Amino acid sequence: MSGIREALPGSGTGVSEAAGVEPFADTLARHGLFLVRDRVHTLQVNTGYLCNLRCRHCHLEAGPDREEIMSRETMAAVVSFARRFPFQVLDVTGGAPELVPDLPFLVEGLAPLAPRLLLRTNLSALDGAASESLLALCLAHRVVLVASFPSTNPSQADAQRGAGATEAAIAALKRLNAAGYGVEGTGLELDLVSNPVGAFLPVSQKTAERKFRTDLLRKWEVAFNHLYTFANVPLGRFRTWLLRTENHERYLKTLVDGFNPSAVERLMCRTLLSVSWDGFLYDCDFNLAVGRHPGDRKVHVSEVRELPPPGAPIAVGEYCYACTAGSGFT
């Protein structure tokens, strides 16, 4: 079937596909589906793999020992790229973007270029003197903050993120609420992202949002706008953990069995491009994690003269099953 690609020539991802798992492209074809681009409206900017945490589920294996971060020169190239095309959403992620020294330069450059600028945070990195000026910058540009917060059970969350992570996250959420983020009527949006703390699929977004809202208010008097739930992607440190605990095969089977054909149309890779810390384009952050670039060579943002048109193919791998399981990762 045209428009669907599996392993791409020259991609060299180094991630072997598990034996006995039907290639994702074959599953799509069996359902008569295409995974091709729609009109691109979102640019996700990965500022690098440096992070203060070392979360068990991290598909990028980010951590304190990683040195890959976006330089000011690459940021300038990304800003120029975002200026050349009409993106509706600009989404800054990491690692922990807060730890990248030139993040304010990137935020200042991107803010005027799209109606919506998102900044991802693990919350605990929003600490220290620099966070005050970063928060002031976010307030000035009405940046939407998207905070990872896996569980309202501190011992479960700390098991995934490290001891003390929940306490630091709650302190940061309280500071954000005090500044108006997540508070009704301010227009300052604070969203949470939750992912399961083990090798299972998330509960429905609606159910989880209701529980998080009640728990956060009751336990800590913390408010937020929306909660998004995502399945963990079997890559990076999460894949290593699955293999070590002999959960890999079972988890993949859960994802494959949970394949939901109706999720394909809304997959984020249809409308998003992801740029790596060194300025190269990928179809999504997961393809970026494994180095599976579209086409037969890596393309730098400074070279791009047109966005992939509707109908352009998207590079896929077995981890795509994490995006199509249950209600999907859209």
Ligand code: SF4
């Ligand atoms: S991992 Fe998900 S977002 Fe990325 S190409 Fe596959 S289906 Fe699309």
